[in-house]
Amino acid sequence: MNPAYSVILFTTASGAGYGLLALLGLVGFNHGTTSSQTFALTTAFIALALITSGLLSSTLHLGHPERAWRALSQWRSSWLSREGVAAIATYPVALFFIATWSGLLDAPALIKPLGILTIIICTVTVICTAMIYRSLRTIRQWNHKLVVPVYLAFALATGATLLPAVAIWFERWQIFQAILAAVAIASVAAIKFVYWRSIDNIPRTHTTGEATGLGKDVRMWELPHTNTNFIQKEMGFVVARKHALQLRKLVFLFLAVALLATVSTMFATPYLAIPAALFAILAAVFERWLFFAEAEHVVTLYYGKAAV
Amino acid sequence: MTTLPTHTTKKLGLVIDLDTCVGCQACATSCKEWNSQGISAPLTDAKPRSAEPMGTWLNRIHGYEVKEEGSAHSRIVHMPRSCLHCEDAACVTVCPTGASYKRQEDGIVLVNPETCIGCKLCSWACPYGAREYDYTEGVMKKCTLCVDRIYNENLDEPDRVPACVKACPTGARHFGDLGDGNSAVSQLVKDRGGYDLFSEMGYKPTNKYLPPRKRRDTVTTAEAMPKSTGSAMDKLFAWADKLLTVSEGPSTMSQPDNSAKLEG
Amino acid sequence: MLQPTVDTQIKTWDEIKTTTCYMCACRCGIKVYLKDGTVKYIEGNRDHPVNKGVICGKGAAGIMQHTSPARLSKPLLRVGERGAGEFKEIEWDEALTIATSWLKEVRGSDPRKLAFFTGRDQSQGLTGWWASQFGTPNYAAHGGFCSVNMAAAGLYTYGGSFWEFGEPDWKHARYFLLFGVAEDHASNPLKMGLGKLKERGAKIVSINPVRTGYSAIADEWIGIRPGTDGLFVGALIHVLLEHQKIDAEYLTRYTNSAWLIIENAGSAEDGLVLRNSAGTPLVWDPTTSATKVAMTYGADPALMGRFTLPDGRKVVTSFTLIAERFLKEEYAPEVVAPRCGIEAATIRRIAGELAHTAFEDSIELDIPWTDYLGRRHEKTLGRPVAMHAMRGISAHSNGFHTCRTIHILQIMLGTIDVPGGSRYKPPFPKAIPPHVKPAGKPGQVQPNKPLPGPPLGFITSPEDLLVDAEGTPQRIDKAYSWDAPLAAHGMMHMVINNASKGDPYNIDVLFMYMANMGWNSAMNVPDTIQALTAKKPDGSYVIPKIIYSDAYASETVHYADLILPDTTYLERWDCISMLDRPISEADGPADSIRQPVVELDRDVRPFQSVLIDLGHRIGLPGLTNADGSARYPGGYPDYIVNHERAPGLGPLAGFRGGDGKSSGRGAVNPHQLKAYIDNGCHWYHELPEHMRYYRHVNWDYLDWATFFGFMGKPEPIIHQVYSETLQKFRLAARGHGKVLPPEQHRKRIETYFDPIPFWYEPFEEAMVSNNEFPMHAITQRPMAMYHSWGSQNTWLRQILGRNWLYVHKQRAADLGIADGDWVNVTSHHGTIKCQTKLMEGQNEDTVWTWNAIGKRSGTWGLDANAPEAKKGFLLNHLISDLLPEREGGYRYSNSDPVTGQAAWYDLRVRVEKAVDQSEESAPQFAVVKDLGK
Numbered sequence A: 001m002n003p004a005y006s007v008i009l010f011t012t013a014s015g016a017g018y019g020l021l022a023l024l025g026l027v028g029f030n031h032g033t034t035s036s037q038t039f040a041l042t043t044a045f046i047a048l049a050l051i052t053s054g055l056l057s058s059t060l061h062l063g064h065p066e067r068a069w070r071a072l073s074q075w076r077s078s079w080l081s082r083e084g085v086a087a088i089a090t091y092p093v094a095l096f097f098i099a100t101w102s103g104l105l106d107a108p109a110l111i112k113p114l115g116i117l118t119i120i121i122c123t124v125t126v127i128c129t130a131m132i133y134r135s136l137r138t139i140r141q142w143n144h145k146l147v148v149p150v151y152l153a154f155a156l157a158t159g160a161t162l163l164p165a166v167a168i169w170f171e172r173w174q175i176f177q178a179i180l181a182a183v184a185i186a187s188v189a190a191i192k193f194v195y196w197r198s199i200d201n202i203p204r205t206h207t208t209g210e211a212t213g214l215g216k217d218v219r220m221w222e223l224p225h226t227n228t229n230f231i232q233k234e235m236g237f238v239v240a241r242k243h244a245l246q247l248r249k250l251v252f253l254f255l256a257v258a259l260l261a262t263v264s265t266m267f268a269t270p271y272l273a274i275p276a277a278l279f280a281i282l283a284a285v286f287e288r289w290l291f292f293a294e295a296e297h298v299v300t301l302y303y304g305k306a307a308v
Numbered sequence B: 001m002t003t004l005p006t007h008t009t010k011k012l013g014l015v016i017d018l019d020t021c022v023g024c025q026a027c028a029t030s031c032k033e034w035n036s037q038g039i040s041a042p043l044t045d046a047k048p049r050s051a052e053p054m055g056t057w058l059n060r061i062h063g064y065e066v067k068e069e070g071s072a073h074s075r076i077v078h079m080p081r082s083c084l085h086c087e088d089a090a091c092v093t094v095c096p097t098g099a100s101y102k103r104q105e106d107g108i109v110l111v112n113p114e115t116c117i118g119c120k121l122c123s124w125a126c127p128y129g130a131r132e133y134d135y136t137e138g139v140m141k142k143c144t145l146c147v148d149r150i151y152n153e154n155l156d157e158p159d160r161v162p163a164c165v166k167a168c169p170t171g172a173r174h175f176g177d178l179g180d181g182n183s184a185v186s187q188l189v190k191d192r193g194g195y196d197l198f199s200e201m202g203y204k205p206t207n208k209y210l211p212p213r214k215r216r217d218t219v220t221t222a223e224a225m226p227k228s229t230g231s232a233m234d235k236l237f238a239w240a241d242k243l244l245t246v247s248e249g250p251s252t253m254s255q256p257d258n259s260a261k262l263e264g
Numbered sequence C: 001m002l003q004p005t006v007d008t009q010i011k012t013w014d015e016i017k018t019t020t021c022y023m024c025a026c027r028c029g030i031k032v033y034l035k036d037g038t039v040k041y042i043e044g045n046r047d048h049p050v051n052k053g054v055i056c057g058k059g060a061a062g063i064m065q066h067t068s069p070a071r072l073s074k075p076l077l078r079v080g081e082r083g084a085g086e087f088k089e090i091e092w093d094e095a096l097t098i099a100t101s102w103l104k105e106v107r108g109s110d111p112r113k114l115a116f117f118t119g120r121d122q123s124q125g126l127t128g129w130w131a132s133q134f135g136t137p138n139y140a141a142h143g144g145f146c147s148v149n150m151a152a153a154g155l156y157t158y159g160g161s162f163w164e165f166g167e168p169d170w171k172h173a174r175y176f177l178l179f180g181v182a183e184d185h186a187s188n189p190l191k192m193g194l195g196k197l198k199e200r201g202a203k204i205v206s207i208n209p210v211r212t213g214y215s216a217i218a219d220e221w222i223g224i225r226p227g228t229d230g231l232f233v234g235a236l237i238h239v240l241l242e243h244q245k246i247d248a249e250y251l252t253r254y255t256n257s258a259w260l261i262i263e264n265a266g267s268a269e270d271g272l273v274l275r276n277s278a279g280t281p282l283v284w285d286p287t288t289s290a291t292k293v294a295m296t297y298g299a300d301p302a303l304m305g306r307f308t309l310p311d312g313r314k315v316v317t318s319f320t321l322i323a324e325r326f327l328k329e330e331y332a333p334e335v336v337a338p339r340c341g342i343e344a345a346t347i348r349r350i351a352g353e354l355a356h357t358a359f360e361d362s363i364e365l366d367i368p369w370t371d372y373l374g375r376r377h378e379k380t381l382g383r384p385v386a387m388h389a390m391r392g393i394s395a396h397s398n399g400f401h402t403c404r405t406i407h408i409l410q411i412m413l414g415t416i417d418v419p420g421g422s423r424y425k426p427p428f429p430k431a432i433p434p435h436v437k438p439a440g441k442p443g444q445v446q447p448n449k450p451l452p453g454p455p456l457g458f459i460t461s462p463e464d465l466l467v468d469a470e471g472t473p474q475r476i477d478k479a480y481s482w483d484a485p486l487a488a489h490g491m492m493h494m495v496i497n498n499a500s501k502g503d504p505y506n507i508d509v510l511f512m513y514m515a516n517m518g519w520n521s522a523m524n525v526p527d528t529i530q531a532l533t534a535k536k537p538d539g540s541y542v543i544p545k546i547i548y549s550d551a552y553a554s555e556t557v558h559y560a561d562l563i564l565p566d567t568t569y570l571e572r573w574d575c576i577s578m579l580d581r582p583i584s585e586a587d588g589p590a591d592s593i594r595q596p597v598v599e600l601d602r603d604v605r606p607f608q609s610v611l612i613d614l615g616h617r618i619g620l621p622g623l624t625n626a627d628g629s630a631r632y633p634g635g636y637p638d639y640i641v642n643h644e645r646a647p648g649l650g651p652l653a654g655f656r657g658g659d660g661k662s663s664g665r666g667a668v669n670p671h672q673l674k675a676y677i678d679n680g681c682h683w684y685h686e687l688p689e690h691m692r693y694y695r696h697v698n699w700d701y702l703d704w705a706t707f708f709g710f711m712g713k714p715e716p717i718i719h720q721v722y723s724e725t726l727q728k729f730r731l732a733a734r735g736h737g738k739v740l741p742p743e744q745h746r747k748r749i750e751t752y753f754d755p756i757p758f759w760y761e762p763f764e765e766a767m768v769s770n771n772e773f774p775m776h777a778i779t780q781r782p783m784a785m786y787h788s789w790g791s792q793n794t795w796l797r798q799i800l801g802r803n804w805l806y807v808h809k810q811r812a813a814d815l816g817i818a819d820g821d822w823v824n825v826t827s828h829h830g831t832i833k834c835q836t837k838l839m840e841g842q843n844e845d846t847v848w849t850w851n852a853i854g855k856r857s858g859t860w861g862l863d864a865n866a867p868e869a870k871k872g873f874l875l876n877h878l879i880s881d882l883l884p885e886r887e888g889g890y891r892y893s894n895s896d897p898v899t900g901q902a903a904w905y906d907l908r909v910r911v912e913k914a915v916d917q918s919e920e921s922a923p924q925f926a927v928v929k930d931l932g933k
């Protein structure tokens, strides 16, 4: 599939945003209003900024952004619609949560439930995003049980590395945050490793013969048109195997650096949380590019690919 | 409304005969032509005179090289491909806006150009590559089964068929209700073993394809004609002599002899 | 939940007009949907006899042709050098004045110095007549490089032809042999026909080196090696003869098989038909053991045998000679097999299937008919074996004889114009050959005088040739000379290069219409461009003046001095006349018209009207009244209605007579065009059942056809399996007769004017080394493209914007060529570079590509870097217009020796992986200025 930068930006940025917001929900749940308000406000602001920029980039990428609101209507059947609804729902929840925290809304009793609610809505949104891909039968690499975990793990990992990076400025850095981030990064790496292993080994059982129903010995002779069409541009994207492997290594490298930096925050200076966050996000971006580039759509069977 | 109808009154669709299709492209250009001015209009062509023209088409003819089991040579099979109006059409259910929908009354799968936001998700969900994004219009386009022809009373009755079906010079394209077991198309599918394209995907296409017939390059009704022994020329003379003794055959004299008129 | 509503009752048009398509030569009826005078949609006309409602890939893209940015919009006068693309727009008056002065001068001095050639002309009724009015013999359309081998072989053998003048009986055929066809002129009818055969489960056998399109859906594919069909068909005949599977009655009654041929070696009558004093052929009556007049009622004559006449002369029936020829070992399946690349067993099986279908599977229709002798046949007997052949046969230098061999096979099986066989389309059958002789002999061309006859026709003996006492050709293309005696369609492919060499003489004005002679219709494009721009020592052009009418910014436009821009096919009147290539159905004659369906939006004029205007300005008698006024002031539509070739016979056969009720013959009907429009722009006269078959010998038909003006008098058209005409040339080569070939031509005439068809190796293959050039290179028509003019079409160019060279997988492997490699293709004449595609469904010794896709940068309103120009290519650069030198240093044209048909598919090449793998085809020509609107 064609790795469109808007989608990559959307999924990574908003992923990180939801991760961060969810963790803020956790902090609020644990410490209630006693905790620093400026810290809460800044973190919330950063999270929502990330979420919003992601949503905007994907919206502007539409053929008709002005009609984007329509996408909220089909939550019954469409994961994209559900994602939209969840994404929108996040804002009031988050704002209420922050309002109570910052005392703007004087209802200290609500902060715990609102914290939980924030965690839930963020998780739901990320799951919806993942399900958009997970639900497509046309793409093996997406129609895969690990896709949702991957998205959740990345949201958590990027969020968890961002949290301490913000916390240090308000002397709110805690070893617990570092541990959480480290665990998240490690699990991302683990899940991704298993995922890649698995998609490398799934048998390419769909063949041109199967797609065309013309028997065993079938190969493409002539394309319908000598110029490339939408299908080829959108679904026909291929990344060279060795190129892909290098990028995978990079992702692991970035994760490793992020992990190292995060762990070091516990022994050396917590300010290492900043490079940690940056590398985690960098890993997410590369991973997301590969997520699209390595996805093989069955329609390519009609356009010369022997098997997917 | 992207939830699929549980049941459609009719299942209108195409039956395409791969044994007869010569790949002439008439269905492709007729489709392009009708839909450039019908409800799908405009069907744009970006940079049409350039090195990379980029047009939106709703029907494309692929060519495959196929080797029939037990046959020495492979052959070309031309395969026109357009939307199959699937019963289990994920292209509909994934649509966030309801722009993509399957009609209750006839099962036709359509895109509403008024509400489509151009997110392209439906094209990802289609295993057949039947949806084409119109970059200029920013909406998704697809075969409408010529819904603006088949019911259109501004057209003469026999013309109320899809443009591609009317155009097809070899008669390889058939249109009808595949939900009705007695319809001509259903009969054709029965007789010729029509099949679902890529049924493994589980989309339950309505359109059917009639497979290429087995070649007939060995079977023969005729008795072989071995090399004759002895002088063929002598046999021929003998045969010719015998002829002269046989009678006039089917013809009989019943009219004045015109031959005089023709002398000289 | 409610679903969106769609408007299923749209009406995007306010008017529907009928006319005739011109996206190719098939001439289907179309309905044009219009809104405020602009075209919205074009579909096939259901009521039209040709296409019955269907339309093809090209026709449905007509809108894009009509609105093409490559359209010319104003007359152009060259200001720079030829080919530099520097023109100035001029007004029509100036353009016509210039043309008139050029043409007047030529006509006043030596009319031969006008060469008028008209390419893809559908108005040859007018253009040919115009040429003879002008007085020049130098006229022809594209037939000479197209398929004259088919036309001539048919017309000299059975009075019809595969080429447009006949069609298989799709309704009854049970076995169909298709030789060398990818698309053909009858684009839609052939597809509809194949569809019908498929419906009925008839067996389709395609003989073709390439297995695409029609061959792909055939039940059996014979991947023959190019140029060897004559052997394959000869072998089928061989087997049928071996087993006496022959329709004796058909042969003896309806063909010249029983005619007696004089065997008197060395004499002037050797090989001629034995005739009585009245000139009527004689046959052998076995009952009286004496000769009798052929074509008389009574016991059938001897089909085979040698006899001695009372005067001691030896005679033999012509069929005996044919049997002797094809029973020769050289036509045995086992012998031809390796050469054709077809197994002997396959040939024997197919012969068996043919015999079975023709004789065991024959059909009888309940239609009584009467033959020319008054024999009443209670039923119509059918032998359901149909055949069709086209350029795979004709585009070879042995095409004439190969095509005749196919006709012999059809005739032996008794399948011509019978149910299930190959049927004539009226006005055919015609006399063998038609009674029209070409004018242009020495003395017949006079200043300011029309020719005494038409420039094109059919010659029957050396006396009819257009040569002088020394045997020098009289036509610029050397048609009807000893180079190509039966060149019934002229030899357009020779004009430009001959003219540039002044061989046989220099011309003054080259006037072309609708032919891209500077590109895809030229053999040897680089030299043709040279020829168009060649200069005399004094710096003036060797071809002094070139007038060209095109509608689009084609390659050729750049080499003209004066350009007369034409309209598109939706903007003009036209008539598809039976005086030209008919659109008739087998069941009856038909013709049609084009009407302008949209207003002109540019300063262009329909060529036919311009030609008529020019004719009047020059003062051609047929176009000028006694008082000097214009005969057809209304231009072409005026001519279509009011012109009469003979009393009551005009361009259109329908709606004639004062009341518009008579057909065929009838007075001029001033409202004829309206009548056509009211009838959907066509006219079709369905024949009664008893006149639909055996028409060459069907008394009622012949009688009717005579009334209709198709023939002079009702006479049976006896198939000439033995061609006395050819024998006459052979005798001349042996020194007999008044007109004798110059020494250097004699051997060639003696060899190739064999009265009985035979196979010989195509010239190029025979002349160049098979080791150096081991492969055949051919082209195919792409179904969705029409020659050069499809590429300007915004829709069609997306489908086929470039071409590849197709090579057989196995052969490619041997040559170390991978899929997509760029290769050099070299012939004895030149080299091109192009990109390969590998496939299996093709003859291993053959490479091929789609025809005319390659374009020149800057033409057709396309970006200069369009794939058509940068990746596309033509094989034409490799095809020499002349054969390698022969004994005496003479170079014959690369054509069939009998008809002059261009031998495009004789091309022999070698293919090597190119060192330079850059993604660009070669040669690349200088980019020309875009002349498009």
Ligand SMILES: Nc1nc2c(c(=O)[nH]1)N[C@H]1C(S)=C(S)[C@@H](COP(=O)(O)OP(=O)(O)OC[C@H]3O[C@@H](n4cnc5c(=O)[nH]c(N)nc54)[C@H](O)[C@@H]3O)O[C@H]1N2
Pocket: C024, C025, C058, C146, C147, C179, C180, C181, C182, C183, C184, C185, C186, C187, C207, C208, C209, C210, C224, C225, C226, C227, C228, C229, C389, C390, C391, C392, C393, C396, C778, C779, C780, C781, C782, C783, C784, C785, C786, C787, C905
């Ligand atoms: N779409 C479309 N239709 C057209 C045209 C067009 O340009 N486009 N052009 C029109 C014109 S001008 C013409 S003349 C007709 C020509 O129509 P066709 O006769 O179909 O001409 P070609 O496409 O040259 O097809 C020649 C076929 O013969 C095969 N062939 C080549 N050599 C041999 C041989 O030695 N033996 C046998 N058995 N086969 C051989 C080739 O593989 C090819 O399939 O088409 C007309 N119709």
Ligand SMILES: Nc1nc2c(c(=O)[nH]1)N[C@H]1C(S)=C(S)[C@@H](COP(=O)(O)OP(=O)(O)OC[C@H]3O[C@@H](n4cnc5c(=O)[nH]c(N)nc54)[C@H](O)[C@@H]3O)O[C@H]1N2
Pocket: C119, C120, C142, C145, C146, C147, C513, C514, C515, C516, C517, C520, C521, C522, C549, C550, C551, C552, C553, C554, C555, C556, C566, C567, C568, C569, C607, C779, C780, C786, C787, C788, C789, C851, C852, C875, C876, C904
């Ligand atoms: N290698 C190879 N070469 C071949 C062949 C082959 O099989 N292989 N086939 C040969 C054969 S059979 C033929 S018939 C020729 C065909 O070749 P051409 O006779 O050159 O046919 P086109 O390429 O269609 O070119 C016709 C010209 O007419 C112009 N034209 C189109 N419409 C109109 C109009 O309405 N009015 C006017 N005035 N002009 C118009 C077009 O712009 C174009 O310049 O090619 C021959 N060349």
Ligand code: SF4
Pocket: B020, B021, B022, B023, B024, B025, B026, B027, B028, B061, B078, B080, B167, B168, B169, B170, B171, B172, B173
């Ligand atoms: S029009 Fe008919 S024959 Fe031509 S490509 Fe389409 S289906 Fe095949």
Ligand code: SF4
Pocket: B082, B083, B084, B085, B086, B089, B090, B091, B092, B109, B125, B126, B127, B128, B129, B130, B131, B142, B203
């Ligand atoms: S073919 Fe594709 S677009 Fe058409 S209904 Fe099926 S899934 Fe949807």
Ligand code: SF4
Pocket: B094, B095, B096, B097, B098, B099, B100, B111, B115, B116, B117, B118, B119, B120, B121, B122, B123, B139, B140
């Ligand atoms: S592109 Fe349009 S039709 Fe397709 S899913 Fe998006 S909104 Fe629905």
Ligand code: SF4
Pocket: B030, B031, B032, B034, B035, B058, B059, B082, B083, B142, B143, B144, B145, B146, B162, B163, B164, B165
């Ligand atoms: S049914 Fe209509 S829209 Fe669909 S392919 Fe045919 S012509 Fe195109």
Ligand code: SF4
Pocket: C021, C022, C023, C024, C025, C026, C027, C028, C051, C055, C056, C057, C058, C059, C060, C187, C188
């Ligand atoms: S075959 Fe196609 S292009 Fe040719 S006349 Fe008919 S419709 Fe037009």
Ligand SMILES: [Mo]
Pocket: C142, C145, C146, C147
């Ligand atoms: Mo042609």
